[in-house]
Amino acid sequence: MNDRLQRRLGVFDAIVIGLGAMIGAGIFAALPPASRAAGSGLLLGLGVAAIVAYCNATSSARLAARYPESGGTYVYGRERLGDFWGYLAGWAFIVGKTSSCAAMALTVGTYVWPAHPHTIAVAAVLLLTGVNYAGVRKSAWLTRVIVAIVLTTLTAVVVACLTSTASTPTHLDLTSDTNPTGVLQAAGLLFFAFAGYARIATLGEEVRDPARTIPRAIPIALGITLAIYAAVAVAVITVLGSTALDTATAPLADAVDKAGHPALAPAVRTAAAIAALGSLLALILGVSRTTLAMARDRHLPHTLAAVHPRHKVPHRAELTIGAIVALLAATLDLRGAIGFSSFGVLAYYAIANASAWTLTADEGRPPRVIPAIGLLGCVALALALPLSSVISGAAVLVVGAALYALRRTEHGPRPTG
Template sequence: MSSTPPANSPALARRLGTFDAVVLGLGSMLGAGVFAAFGPAAAAAGSGLLIALAVAAAVAYCNATASARLAARYPESGGTYVYAGRRLGPVWGFLAGWGFVVGKTASCAAMALTMGAYAWPQQPVPVAVAAVVVLTGVNCLGVEKTARVTRVLVVLTLLALAGAVAACLGGGQADPARLTGWFPHGFTGITQAAALLFFAFAGYARIATLGEEVRDPARTIPRAVPLALLLVVLVYAAVGAAALLAVGPGELATSTAPLATAARAGGLAGLAVVVRIGGAVAAAGVLLSLMAGIGRTGLAMARHGELPRWLAAVHPRRRVPHRAELLLGAVVLVLVLLVDLRGAIGFSSFAVLLYYALTNAAAFTLPGPRRGLLRPLTVLGGAGCVLLAATLPAQAVLGGGGLLLAGLVLRAVHVRWRGGRAGARS
């Protein structure tokens, strides 16, 4: 696997600076954890979801460090598909790319359904379908449009989260006595909640998967990744603590819109409408950035023959992988009609945690004077990813493992078929 795109494949344009990269990372993360993953995390860990949040953040930091170092060394689209292919071999690269595409496609469906649940609780699926169609079109217009729209969505999301915290803490219902039941399911509950909350932190990789479109990637990416992650950790901690104080873990665990439930409980219930609007906007921001990242990974895999080569097309004027984006939109539409929100979160978390385990393994092999600090972090990050993935619900582990295995089998068949055709021509 070469370090640059094939000569006959048009390059993507480098248009993103540090600010745009941070905003895309924020747009990918903000909303997923606060508006979607807090409910199942509370069911698994009770008030211990705050501990789980710290665990997920620590694993995410290790992964972010590994991702940033690798992205600076290999500044092209594809993320860990590229890094694992360079450092570990093509089979591991394919497994990482397949895991990312499969897991994040499930994330897209989850975010579309989250948007529907907040925007129109009685009819979430039509809203989800409309969102996928519109945002697929936005991504096909070019990465600058994606970054511009994401900036607006991030600002609106932060305003909604500020309203949620104000309603939870200022509505007269906040009570420290609700912070009980820290370990209802023991250590396994904490790790399972951390795995579910990790779903919320994985957006920092969107910066790496857009590496071919970032200006001065060796300098920009290592700055943007940890900064975006730190900002999101601070926001999540504040919102999570406020929601637990307002209604406790029990109500969060049973609600499909946990922040709206928390905001509605006190004397500032009118802010629940703002929170619902914010939840829909936040999910739209995450969905937009997710689809951009998956399209670029699909482009990288198609360039090297791991996916059908017609997906490697780059639009001559918009300079985006338009075929990959359109196919992704179609697949997400099908999933929106078939999947359950919480099941999609668990499945996505499993595939993405294994993706980051390979990220850490690839970063462990990097040479250079700074590897003495990097290697302990990659060992910790890799072990953390495997532990969290293993403690997810059985259906997520079995379903995710089965799809990853199916991808490897299909790749082996494709490689053998391609080799047979080459032999027949010679």
Template sequence: MSELARRLTTTDAVVIGLGSMLGAGIFVAFAPAAAEAGGRGLLIALVLAGFVAFCNANSSARLAALYPESGGTYVYGRERLGDFAGFIAGWGFVAGKTASCAAMALTIGAYLWPAHARPIAVAAVVVLTAINLGGIQKTARATRWLVTVTLAVLGTVAVVGAAAGHPTAARIWDADDAGARGILTAAGLLFFAFAGYARIATLGEEVRDPERTIPRAVPLALSLVLAIYLVLAVVTLGVLGPERLASSPAPLADVVSAAGAPGLAWVVRIGAAVAVTGVLLALVAGVGRTTLAMARRRDLPGALAAVHPTRQVPHRAELAVAAVVIVLVSLGDIRDAIGFSSCTVLVYYAITNASALTLRGLRVVPALGLVGCVVLAVTLPLSSVLAGFAVLLAGAAWFRFRPQR
């Protein structure tokens, strides 16, 4: 069996985690979450989503250190709970994250050239797949540059918005009560923005000294992203208010425009495209690795298990993922993809926490993570819940009736 090379350091792993998360929340998920929860509810939902993500990260890090190979919870579920649990985790991850790839690609097109969003999205998928096929070190190097540009743009928005946007506490702490249901729905949508830390675990076979690197990299990347999101949420709400944020297709561009710097709007748009490009780059790599792990065990076609002899990447799996994403780009809708992806990925992390409950040691954190995942999954918009569970049922049927391996 071909093995992947261990080339990633702790810094590389943290950078890939940041690249997977930064941008997705503020550029994609904040607006629909604000529509569900309002101002005060958005901040509460953000903290709740971050807490559930922390529980999941803790469970993921413990399991990844024990099973440092590609596949993430697909591997953990098989090892700790049985083949079916692992298969459902892998199936849900591949389906949900492939939809996320399409949503991210469409976001790039919408920001760079709205009138031709789909062709731009297809071009982005092709270019980023080519980068990933060049080797995992090239992925980490490219992600480092993308994260640097993203942080610079987000920092500019925060400073300009806070200094010249006249943020007010009334807008930030909106008195309208969205109710528990609205906050939970918003938290489920915002979870989409935190799920990128899983990319560190799914790349476990390529991390140096995984027993030490992964438990350090996962919580560090997650903590940095949560702090950045909270700052930007406060500034954005303070300048725009929840109603304007909920209806805005480009909230950060609106922040700098409202702050009297409309000339920065295009800078922000380009920064948004760069941020989402970083997310998509790491997403394609992560989905390819999980596809590789499933193909190795014949839960997906065995031809996808090939590893390139020179570049040490799962080239067939990544090409297959890219092909499916290109098809979805021609049919998909960004907001529907967010809800669908959140539903299937929350199920994925529910299995992560259930797997961690079988380990020795403190079990309170994985228990809270398991309950949190289930609650957020079932309180997502009904269409997202139905679509997500329909795909999971289809996967269960395939598992039951697939040809003998």
């Protein structure tokens, strides 16, 4: 069975896929819960999240250049730390990101047809699963369009807010409601919006010249995203203030409305739905590739390792993930899943940083301080998340470890060669 993917993506396509994953529904939805946690320290939380994300991105880029295969940290953990750690990273990624997929689908439904969000959510999952099935280059093309629309809208929000008479720079001042615990929790929640650069690494088997493409694409995509997030956060805070932002259901739309541009609010709401579609597209793409890698090693049913002979995509993995996400989107309300997903993603990157620590200088190891800060930062942000997210996330990791132990007992070590 031919289960290898074709290298079709260049630097620009990889950057766009990363931007499509990061600049999505997170910036439209994550600001209020982060503001409730950090108060006037929201921007500090954004800075902490960016530092951890930079360390994670650097570690991931060096590892992806060394191991240009589909699967991301599943592959890195397996090769650098051992089979169990690679498996645990893949398990955390698939479970956490499948939840994120459903949450993004429900975000689309909420913005497009609030009375029937589940119907729209399922339709969105089926549509984008079909796009991914048709080939990764078509996915990259659609992502490019979505990124252009969202960036245009976010630019309009920033300009409308910062040039408004309602803009109050003193809203950026730190007050007594700021505390370290709240800042860390906000950083953990905001990290949800940064985590999309993993999509570039999980496409390692489909980019041309991965040793050059991946290390360039990941930091560029992250840097662009940070600049955009910082500008949007400053613009919204100066207009709404932290108190109003805490309770906002559509913060960017509320901000342009208060800034004196109510006609822009419907466009912002439309862009939010489009952004969620972009995130959902990239999430399904990334989860299916990690599923493919784990199926190749028989940690998941081996039938999921099949690659379509014409479209050259892991079609069974994509259809399976699409079906599971559609089921979740049809039956559950997953708006509270951001914390759960963040816990899984932070566990995933903790393993990535530990893997990067083991690289030698000849293998392109980053300065040791980078994976060290990344690892400690991931652990700190994960434990600072709401208690319910920590408990449920830890429970899922324990279940994954138990399944791994059961498989080893029944089938022995994974096959090699």
